[in-house]
Amino acid sequence: MKKVFSSIFSLFIYSLCFSQSNINDINQSGEKNELNIYQNGAPNSLIINQIGNNNISNIEQGVFDELSLEGSINQTQQGNQNQAYIFQVGKNNIIEQNQTGNANTAKATQDFFTTTNTITQGQNGNNNTIEAKISIFGRNTNIIQNQNGDLNTITTKLDGSNNYVQQLQNDENNTLIINVSGDDNSIEQEQSGSFNIARTDLNGNNNLVKQHQEGNNNNATIIANNNTNILLQHQVGTGNTALKIQNGVLNTSFQIQEGIENNVSVTQSEEFNSSTTQQIGKNNSIEVIQNSYEGKVSITQNGDNNISKATQTGRDGIGNQITQNQEGADNIANAEQNFTLFDNTISQKQLGDFNNGIAIQNSSVNSTIQQNQEGNENTTEALQNNAQNSSITQQQKGQNNVAVAYQDFQDSSAKNNTISQTQRGVENYISALQDGISNNLESLQVGDQNIMNTQQIGSENSINISQFGTSLMQTISQNGIGNTIIFEQNN
Incomplete structure (x- = not known):
């Protein structure tokens, strides 16, 4: 195994420990190479290029007692079965990772007082994996991830406030997972292909999430806790499933599905929730549950053999609205408002044959x-x-x-x-x-x-x-x- 650890490079590492301002450009070509770099201080800049197969690039900037400030890492690998790892501790740092080839892995972690840091990752090939993680006190952080190929996986973990994440996948059998704990987050996920899974977990305030899927057998899941969330899901294809759960106040949910055998389930709790769902195709199913007052549910289905179910259960139950529109045959619309007080409305409209509409209001x-x-x-x-x-x-x-x-x-x-x-x-x-x-x-x-x-x-x-x-x-x-x-x- 070749290793880039000459006496000159050792001197380079030594100089970094004294917090010098350094700009370094390192290139490796061949197979089974290993590159390990450790930097402390500020500001530091690294440009790493590896060409070949089975290469490993491991970079660490900063330690908990000596943070990396205004550090910049640009990591590029070309080939197959390569591994790129970056770990940063500090503020105002930038990470860029790019991989071209098959069966590659890229992981980037920013930890401890990660203020105004940015992670950008890109992969082009098949069977690749991307993972980005931002931990304690990670504020004003930006993560952008990109994959192009088959059987890809992207994983992002955020802990902090004012975070922004964007993920993109092209082709089949892709997986996108984001876990967020913090405030004022903006999450975007996009997939194109078959057998895709998009998942977002949010625990914080004022979150905005967008999910888009095109292809067959897609699965999109959003779970949000706390306040003022706006969630949107859009699926185009066959056999799609979208699940959305909100716990908080002033939540808004939008879902659109186009295709056959789609399933949508929305659960909303607390006050001022709003949900709008639309399905175009056959054998679709929608279920919406709200527990608040002034909740609004709007469901539109076009096609045959559809099921629309909406339930509102409010502590005070004032001004709740359920609107269901179905066009086609053999459809079922079920609406129920329980333990509501006054000024509640259920509206059902069905156009076609062999349809069934059921509406129940209690109290x-x-x-x-x-x-x-x-x-x-x-x-x-x-x-x-x-x-x-x-x-x-x-x-x-x-x-x-x-x-x-x-x-x-x-x-x-x-x-x-x-x-x-x-x-x-x-x-x-x-x-x-x-x-x-x-x-x-x-x-x-x-x-x-x-x-x-x-x-x-x-x-x-x-x-x-x-x-x-x-x-x-x-x-x-x-x-x-x-x-x-x-x-x-x-x-």
Whole structure:
């Protein structure tokens, strides 16, 4: 094994220990070479070039009792199965690593008072690995990583504030992992190819994360803890999975998927969360869970056999909104708001055949459920419990549709609630039940062979029913005091 440790180089190392200002250029060519450099003081500059295979370059600048200040390391390797290692201790340092070839490894670490430091890494080839780590008191740090090839791996660890990380991978079977603990971080990840995995773990405040994947069988995971996070995920391809978990306040989540067999799961906690998801393709699934007040969920799906599930559970439950839009066949939209107080809204719109919409509100005051379906063989169900001054509106257009609405079943304390149902088409069915005081129920069917079943329990309630068509059936029931019924039928 060749080693670059001549008497001149030893003198060079000796001079660095006395904190001189040094600029050094070292070149190696051949195979199985090993280069070890140790520097202390400030400012130091190193330019390392290795050409060949199975080479090792190991550089250390600074120690904990004598920091490296304004140090610069430029490390370049060309060939296969090379290893590049850099360890810096100090402030205002710069690391640049570039590798060209296959099966190479580049690792850079900046530790202890790593203020205003920068790490830039680039690899071109196959089966390569990049790792960058910034540890204690690492503020205002910038890491940029780049890979081009197959089966690549990038790992970044940050500990500090105001950090910026950018990662890029091209080709297949790549892995990007970032672990951050600190404040005001900005993370960007991008992948292009198949079998990619992108993962980001954040524990801090005011974080911004961007993930982008193109290809097949991608997996993107973001987990954020603390406050004011903005997270975006975008996937293009087949068989993608995106998971996003937020714990904190004032969080925002954006997710877009295009392809087939995609899956999105979003979990948000605390106050002022917002989530927007969109899927284009078939066999997609979305699940969103929020635990706060004034939470907003917006879900859009285009295609067949999609599932959309949104759940909001708030401690105070004020002003929560769930919006679900589906276009296609055999889709399911499920929305649920639990233990919410007032001014909550669920809106569901489905266009196509064999769709199912379910909306549930518990402990709802001044709350609204709106369901709209257009197509055949569709079913819409709405339930409001412990409701006051709340409303359910259902509209269906098509054939063989079913609309079911319940307000406070077996709860006589509910009052001033409204159910409005409209069906246009043939062979449709309406069912409505209200329990309480001063409630209003309105139902309209236009078409032939339609069936209606309405029931009210309580006092001072009203029913207004209209049917237009032939071969119609209806069942109307009221139980209480001071109730009214208006029924109109035109055959």
